[in-house]
Amino acid sequence: MPQIFHRSTNTISRVSIFGAVFALAVVGWALSSLDRSSYATRANTPREQPVAFSHAHHVGDEGFDCRYCHTSVETSSFAGLPSTEICMNCHSQIWADSPELAPVRDSFRTGQSIRWTRVHDLPDFVYFNHSIHVKQGVGCTTCHGPVDKMPLTWQHASLHMEWCLDCHRQPERYVRPRDQVFSVTYQPPPDQLELGRKLVKEYNIQSLTSCSTCHR
């Protein structure tokens, strides 16, 4: 019986086996890159809002403390969005006729809420609490990025679980002194690891990585 396949097909079969493995790896790599990309996480994309509120102006230029508006960040799971009354503390007199601020004045007059677009939308199966992070030396900008340079607000981090765990596994890489938590200009010192280890001990920061820490 004559040979069905010519000798050269050996090469073809070897190449195609390797090719199949390679192709699968490429598909896997592409999928995981897509998942981490800002296209999927929606990070770094400014969100449209009913009023073009600028953190760059209020925080960067005018130097407002985060807590002036986000009043519940130290005491509750939720940082809190300012009520219209808080906007009107200043805007009753400043830019009081600006058409840009018409929705704010309407809200103040009618009592209807302004419908802001949520920028950080964690999945509902994740428990997150601002107050404990702030109390343990996690700075606002550590997660929220350079808020003082955002004209419209965008999400800075991926909010992926691996991103959360990165800090939960090694908090010493990120924590800062408590009196610097609300500083938007704070830069980690060159000896961050040394400082971090000291703070972790001083603040009794635990590396919590059990599932039920966040999925409760």
Place this chain on the structure above:
Amino acid sequence: MRTDWSGRPAARLIVPAALLALFGAGCRQDMHNQPKYIPLRGSEFFDDGRSARPLVNGAVARGRLREDAALYTGKAGGRALDAFPFPITREALKRGQERFNIYCTPCHDHLGTGLGMAVRRGFRRPPSFHTDRLRQLPPGEIFDVITNGFGAMPNYALQIEPRDRWAVAAYIRVLQYSQNANVADVPPEFRGRLGTPGDMR
């Protein structure tokens, strides 16, 4: 023998359809967006679109009954309190400094002269703290102004808790003292540090 698929188009579609269904199922977001209320999530159910409901008038949260009138109104017998309702410790002063810097400096600035950022942008200038009249102001009256506002100043009841308002009032006293002191007021052991930058420690 080869199977002849040509006569059975339905069978030919089964495999891709199953794959598609699997992919589709992987993308559902039911668990991400559960039908429950989280803070500030809107509601289709209520007319005003809010899931957080306003308190019924007169509702008191457990443990939040404001029995101590002096502490919560700054007044006793209709008159502004001339003393603080709790001892002002260093701790309380530091708290007051922190709260003052967050909520008051936009108008009053860090020294209380009334040239904060909002004022520089057009808000009506508040009086400087460093006048004889304001140095005589009883703490209860400062508390009352923070709680209810005064003139162009809106109330800060939403943003500053009652005990913190007293701490802020105490810190205003510190500012007033600091801007109206002379060298003799400084304890001798600290006089060497005068003129060097530093904060309240």
